Amino acid sequence: MEPEVANQGNEISPNNTIYINNLNEKVKIDQLKQSLHAVFKQFGTILEILAFKTLKHKGQAWLVFKDVASATAAVEKMQGFPFYDKPMRIQYAKTKSDIIAKADGTFVPRERRKRHEEKGKKRKDQHDANQAGMGLNPAYAGGAKSVIPEAPAPPNNILFVQNVPHDTTPMALQMFFSQFPGFKEVRMVEAKPGIAFVEYGDEMQATVAMQSLQSLKIGQQQLLITYAKK
DNA sequence: AGCACA
Numbered sequence: 243m244e245p246e247v248a249n250q251g252n253e254i255s256p257n258n259t260i261y262i263n264n265l266n267e268k269v270k271i272d273q274l275k276q277s278l279h280a281v282f283k284q285f286g287t288i289l290e291i292l293a294f295k296t297l298k299h300k301g302q303a304w305l306v307f308k309d310v311a312s313a314t315a316a317v318e319k320m321q322g323f324p325f326y327d328k329p330m331r332i333q334y335a336k337t338k339s340d341i342i343a344k345a346d347g348t349f350v351p352r353e354r355r356k357r358h359e360e361k362g363k364k365r366k367d368q369h370d371a372n373q374a375g376m377g378l379n380p381a382y383a384g385g386a387k388s389v390i391p392e393a394p395a396p397p398n399n400i401l402f403v404q405n406v407p408h409d410t411t412p413m414a415l416q417m418f419f420s421q422f423p424g425f426k427e428v429r430m431v432e433a434k435p436g437i438a439f440v441e442y443g444d445e446m447q448a449t450v451a452m453q454s455l456q457s458l459k460i461g462q463q464q465l466l467i468t469y470a471k472k
Numbered sequence: 473a474g475c476a477c478a
Contacts, residue, residue: 254475261475290477306477333475340477352477364477 247415258289258342259335263302266326271295276356278303280394281325282467284456286312291343301443319464324405333415352408399424399448400470401440407461408435415440439470 265274275291282288287308292467293299307313313334343349395402406415416428419440424447429439442448452467459465 259476263474292476294478296474299476300474302476304473304476335478336475345475 246410249467254334254336256310257305257338258308258310258312258313259304259337259339260303260316260334261304261333262330264328264331265301265303266328267295267301270328270381274303276304277325281323282320285316285319290339292339304339306341308321312362314442319459322462323464395469395471397445397472398469399442400443400472401442401448401452402468403438403440403472404436404466404468405463406436406438406465407431407463410460414460418455419451422454423447 262278269277271293275292278291278293279288282305285307288305289308290306291303292306293303305316307316317332317334319329321332324330324431338348340349344350401419412428412430415430415438418427420426422442424443426441426443429441431437440448440451442451448469452469455465455466456467
């Protein structure tokens, strides 16, 4: 007989939604969601990202892809990806997200959770504004080690490449980046392993290379490419 | 460690 029951053990079956834990709990929810989006959008359209700061849900997030194939790629390729100094742990979510159920017509409203919604709903707009500002502050958490840029640099002709395996040579990197028009040079800094700068003639050329190489893995590691700060 | 639907 074939195994009709897809899910006997601890394996969780494919789902549009990935469940991520071991996230750095010091990161503010808004910034966390933004950064997750930046890192996972390469796998396909993201419908929703949910994260909460309550005790039971800190350090975790649910990221809903439009397509299951995107979720599968994300689970495989981003497993252990260093994110705010901690390796992400990624699984498929155990259950279907509401947003998916609504789309496929299977949504049935669940019991309303306890009266969660009652406590002081003050004007906290000011706090939110402050929090947004903090997302731009590199001094946050006192470290420069995050693989996530605090604020995305505007498009320009130089790419900033992160999560490069430490034993990668400039020559090796050049192999990948020089196949795109306008390539000028790769620069690596001895004192700062794991990163590289790649320069192109102009912004469009840099953009083309970035989009093509964004999903490149070297060894086990998923490259992360953004524009360099100038 | 912790699987929700702010």
